[in-house]
Amino acid sequence: MLNRWIQFLLTRARFVLVTGLLVTIAAAAFGLGVFDSLGKGGFDDPKSDSAKELAHERAVFGNKNVDVIAIYRSKDLVASDPQFQAEVEKTLAGIPRGTTTAVLTPWQTKDPGMVSTDKHAVQVLVSLTGETQAQQSDNNDLVMPALKKTDGDLEADIAGPWAVYSGVNETVSSDLARAEAITLPIVLILSLLIFGSLVAASMPVLVGAISVLGALAVVRLITLFGEVSVFSINVISLLGMGLAIDYALFIISRFREELAVLPDEPGASRTAMRATLQTAGRTVLFSGFTVAAAMSALLVFPQNFLRSLGYGGIAAVLVGVTTALTVLPAILILLGRRIDAGRMPWRRNRAVGVDNDHGAWARLAHAVMGRPVIVMAVIIGGLLLVASPFLGVKWGSVDYRVLPPDHPAHVAAEKLNQEFGQEKSTANVLLDTDSARAVSAYVKQAEDVPGVLDVRTVEQKGGETLLRATWSGNSQTDVSRQVVKDLRAIQGPDGEHVLIGGLSANTVDLLASIKSHLPWMGLIIVMVMLVLLFLAFGSVVLPIKAVLMNMLSISASFGVITWIFAGGHLEGFLGYTSTGFLDATQPIFMLAILVGLSMDYEVFLLSRVREQWDRTAGSGMTEAERNTDAVAVGVQKTGRIITSAALLLAVVIGGFSTSGIVFMKMIGVGMLVALLVDATIVRALLVPATMKLLGRWNWWAPAPLRRFWDRYGLREGESGPSVHHRELEHLAG
Incomplete structure (x- = not known):
């Protein structure tokens, strides 16, 4: 041929x-x-537990993963001031409709961990819509510019997984x-x-x-x-x-x-x-x-x-x-x-084109x-x-450390770790029940896992419960991966296998x-x-x-x-x-x-x-x-x-x-x-x-x-x- x-x-x-x-x-x-x-995107295995958890979570609750974290800081106002809340909510109102499944502020969740130690900054947790990573990426491109449009003395930094990916x-x-x-x-x-x-x-x-x-x-x-x-x-x-x-x-x-x-x-x-x-x-x-x-x-x-x-x-x-x-x-x-x-x-x-068969390379050989x-x-x-x-x-x-130290997403992640206490990681836990007794029993076992600080209910719907477990440390450490493995070792209310997702679970x-x-x-x-x-x-x-x-x-x-x-x-x-x-x-x-x-x-x-x-x-x-x-x-x-x-x-x-x-x-x-x-x-x-x-x-x-x-x-x-x-x-x- x-x-x-x-x-x-x-x-x-x-x-x-x-x-x-x-x-x-x-x-x-x-x-x-x-x-x-x-x-x-494309970093996940569709057959893995974390991918299955995310798919099922989206089908039942909509996406509840924390995809983007907006950090808003005011020089003069503290989180408890109504004006601070009003300025943040005005910015959030500019997010295009249909691009998010959840936008959570500390005034909604009453979570003190979402307020900085000096009280002059707050976190806003954003979950993006989209059945695929490509769709989420498109929505992220629309959401991030809206999150940065602030009024007054409000300063915005954007952290989170999608800030890093972008x-x-x-x-x-x-x-x-x-x-x-x-x-x-x-x-x-x-x-x-x-x-x-x-x-x-x-x-x-x-x-x-x-x-x-x-x-x-x-x-x-x-x-x-x-x-x-x-x-x-x-x-x-x-x-x-x-x-x-x-x-x-x-x-x-x-x-x-x-x-x-x-x-x-x-x-x-x-x-x-x-x-x-x-x-x-x-x-x-x-x-x-x-x-x-x-x-x-x-x-x-x-x-x-x-x-x-x-x-x-x-x-x-x-x-x-x-x-x-x-x-x-x-x-x-x-x-x-x-x-x-x-x-x-x-x-x-x-x-x-003339080459001696007995030149320097031949002598070396x-x-x-x-x-x-x-x-x-x-x-x-x-x-x-x-x-x-x-x-x-x-x-x-x-994670954010792959970016240059002066990149905005890297800077935002460092602020998140420094201003809101020790760096924390999370995992989403999907239980096939909404029974208060069964959920409480699982939460108790999960809170006993070494390193776990908190396990709280995110939402209940259609006879299922979505929990979020939190622990200290970066999501890529050996400790974080061990927490995921320990959580997965806990059986569900009826002995079923519990699906667990999140960044650490993705890495595992x-x-x-x-x-x-x-x-x-x-x-x-x-x-x-x-x-x-x-x-x-x-x-x-x-x-x-x-x-x-x-x-x-x-x-x-x-x-x-x-x-x-x-x-x-x-x-x-x-x-x-x-x-x-x-x-x-x-x-x-x-x-x-x-x-x-x-x-x-x-x-x-x-x-x-x-x-x-x-x-x-x-x-x-x-x-x-x-x-x-x-x-x-x-x-x-x-x-x-x-x-x-x-x-x-x-x-x-x-x-x-x-x-x-x-x-x-x-x-x-x-x-x-x-x-x-x-x-x-x-x-x-x-x-x-x-x-x-x-x-x-x-x-x-x-x-x-x-x-x-x-x-x-x-x-x-x-x-x-x-x-x-x-x-x-x-x-x-």
Whole structure:
């Protein structure tokens, strides 16, 4: 199939290019409208107790969760002054009708905890209407501006879960725009340094732009059939540009290499592109499959947030691969040697595409293979040491501390904690009875739970009772999660299971859901990687080695982010406030992307190693010599390209670390560490060492699998051997 596409492309390059550009324009027109169709929630498991409680609560009582907390302060008036009450109620009257299910003031509830310790401030508890988080988000966008419109000397601060969610979404959007404005020029400059010509340097940016626009269009199509989170844009921005850099580097570097050994004749660019697509093109195709497979593992999770990241990642990868195998080759065929137009002064007297098989990277590989045991021991020991903090990791979910300290929602939360006494957390408890005796019995048991301060009735309706339990402390602490577990251990009036919801309950259910689904994600990733890498290289040993090395580099990255973000180190340098735990969803996202990107480099390196191994068959060299030569040549051919790709991708990822949102900063730092470790220490040192020790076992497969691969394995194409022979002839000449 690949060969048929190559033949079509070589004869219809102009048609492919024009079609690709027209499709891109249409995708941009359609895809840029996706932002109005994206949701802002999706962190819950619909089958969890907290989600069931919320759904049932809404059906019976309407939403009674405290979604927004408005804090009103007066310099001169105290809460007992009628004028203070009148000013607050005048502001609340401006809330659009139909956007809330409850707006509770301290004058209604008579709850002294809703009045500040100095009596000059009060809380107003707001519950939003909406059957889904998307609907609640829309209502929140209407309610929050109304809550801020005050008269007189009244000052308003807005806290609560939806203030945090809105703050996160707004900050992420602005941070991404700023990061792209910073990173894209840097990527272009670095591409210029790497490629040495203006035309070649513009290709990664072009492929990246097409990938992002195409992925946005794909995601908008998905929104027609279901809800997609706004965070899918993050992964599209990251992978769309990041993989475009990798794929453009792979294709352009191989094209220039093939073109350099061909005579200057009219058909040279087509001949070079045929060889390029049968080698680097095949590698890009396989890399795309592996990255897409890793991202598809996110679809096993019930949380729409994680599934949306999977949608965005798959879309970015597939569009990126398609662009790299259609538009980019068409441009290169038409440009030919003009791909090096606008060469920089330092590259004008340097041969383009010519690479010595025995250069610095090959010498490094030979040095490593001379002491493989020592190299492996030092590197594995060092990476395990770096990974060790992850053994003591604590998990949590989003709260106000993920926002920058000066963000209004963060400031409001701090005021809430400082001015109204100790920070408190709550849980909604749904009892299937309105019997005073049964409710009283349950309340007594609930009040005996360690830490619980108060359990009061919110409302009774339709033979059911809604209670609210309160305790001291942040909702994400171990103590809060234990309170939820203890409350759930209490049986209902007739021995039934009691549904309990709220922020702490959401976190308990989120962690339980991730724990139960994570093994399935891991199994999918490992099995798909093993199958794809076997089909690519005909070995069962190399796929296992690749998976183990990925685990090693990713574990080191997780150790670093645990030490920094959960441990509270480098707070001043990185500009964040530690929560003492890691947001449980983000390492899942990182795992999927890092597995894909690591396999990207693994496939690229091993493809060149396998190519050299096949080329030296029948050369008279022993298997040990062939293995050593193949590894050294593979590292030499890919070392500069992988390092360059990692450097460019590091710039893209580094933009995430400038975000004001803690978990976005964590993603940037963690992925940056994993990427640099994988592209340098693992690929340049650990891979040569392990392949030297394994020797001929690198390419081993059981006889039945070997016969299967000989018949169905995905090689470089029917003309692959003749391509190699031509290369040898040109090099010899």
